[in-house]
Amino acid sequence: MHEGIEDRVMRVIAETTHTPIEKLTLDATFEDVGLTSLDALAVVAELEEQFGIEIANEDAMALRNVRGAVECVRLLTESGAGQ
């Protein structure tokens, strides 16, 4: 199931920011793959939409890498905050 979340999060990041998915790894920072803070905002909004979760402003602003995005989604979906 965790594998599933990783793949889905990476797909959301790739599609939202027009980034080739093969450039994304769990350890990549957004900066590594050329994403700005504005790209991160778009990613957060799409993650909320896709997973039916609500990410707090402070957590959204702190997201700086792929692993952080995956952990954030995992935490919120497992805590029952999501769909």
Add this chain to the structure above:
Amino acid sequence: MNTRRVAITGLGAVTALGLNVPQLCESLRAGHCGIRPIETVECTRLRFKNGAEVGGFTPTDHFTEKELDHLDRFAQLGLVAAREAVRDAAVEWTPTLRENAAVITGSCLGGKISEDQTFAAVYGSEGRRAHPLAIPRAMANAAASQISMEFGILGPTYTISTACASATHAIGQAFALVRSGAAEMAVTGGSEAPFALGHLKKWEGLRVVSPDTCRPFSKDRRGMILGEAGAMLVLEPLDAALNRGARVYAEVVGFGMSSDAHHLTLPSAEGAARAITAALRDAGISPEQVGYVNAHGTGTKANDPVETQALRLVFREHAARLAVSSTKSMHGHSLGATGAVEAVATALALHEKFLPPTANFTEPDPECDLDYVPNEARRAEVEYAISNSFAFGGLNAVLVLRRWDGEL
């Protein structure tokens, strides 16, 4: 080049801190916060619930129903503020003055409430038509045009839209027109009415609006608070003002601008510092002569440390002696109007000899290490003050005001 001294002889303000300038002044002095639960928009679908609305503003107290058909709320607020400023300045209109007067306003949004209502009608139920006056109500220059028509002002009239710096850019342009002799008087400032659901949802997406209140420069700050306002100033040559026996609140003595050329939303200390330096150079004063800074001070994580760095870059050791406050902590961030509210606040601070506080300040932030006049106003006689506006898109504008002591 002809450079005349420029006086502020009239003030008008409709804000969350009151329906006129005396109420604004009293609230600034008392450190009263105008941030409350939003009432004019249903907030169940919003993640933030608080705003700085103008409480107790009844449009029909100021306009007929027929007039209101032509006026979005942002134009109403601008026009009511302009009426107060012109009355306050006791302007004596003549045909020559009307031909040589200007109206320069700022607005980031234009008539957003009218636009929101139109879109809700059009998209929400098929076939419904837009309000036939939706276009002239919502155009960003509607307030400027209404002010021009109200007073029969025939000279340069236009609106500047540079996001959160709109009104400061507008006042700077009006200052330039009066200083150069291109205008003999200017009604200038800004107005904004951002409380429309579709518009608020856009701010929600940007994640910079605080879920509770606005705490600029405080370590626990959580973002900005949107506000609505109209604020206007009357500018005229100092000698003309003295000749007609007008009250002078303060002089506008300098204006500086810059662009960060850096990022759509993140501020730059260097860009802000260049605008402040340009304003001081334009005023012909040294940094050490400035006693008060009305900060842009939005209360966002990003703005406040960067503005602090900018002030340190310009003022160096003198930064430790500067009083810096964000009045947005009290009247909220009214976007394209906020620079005008803050210019009025700065003129009042100089004229009434007090420093408005930064309200809601709870905890110092190591990254914001200046004197922010926390929570309580202070008595102070400051000669020079600056008012900072740093807009999204990296567009910066800074005004320099000088206390008027009644002597040339």
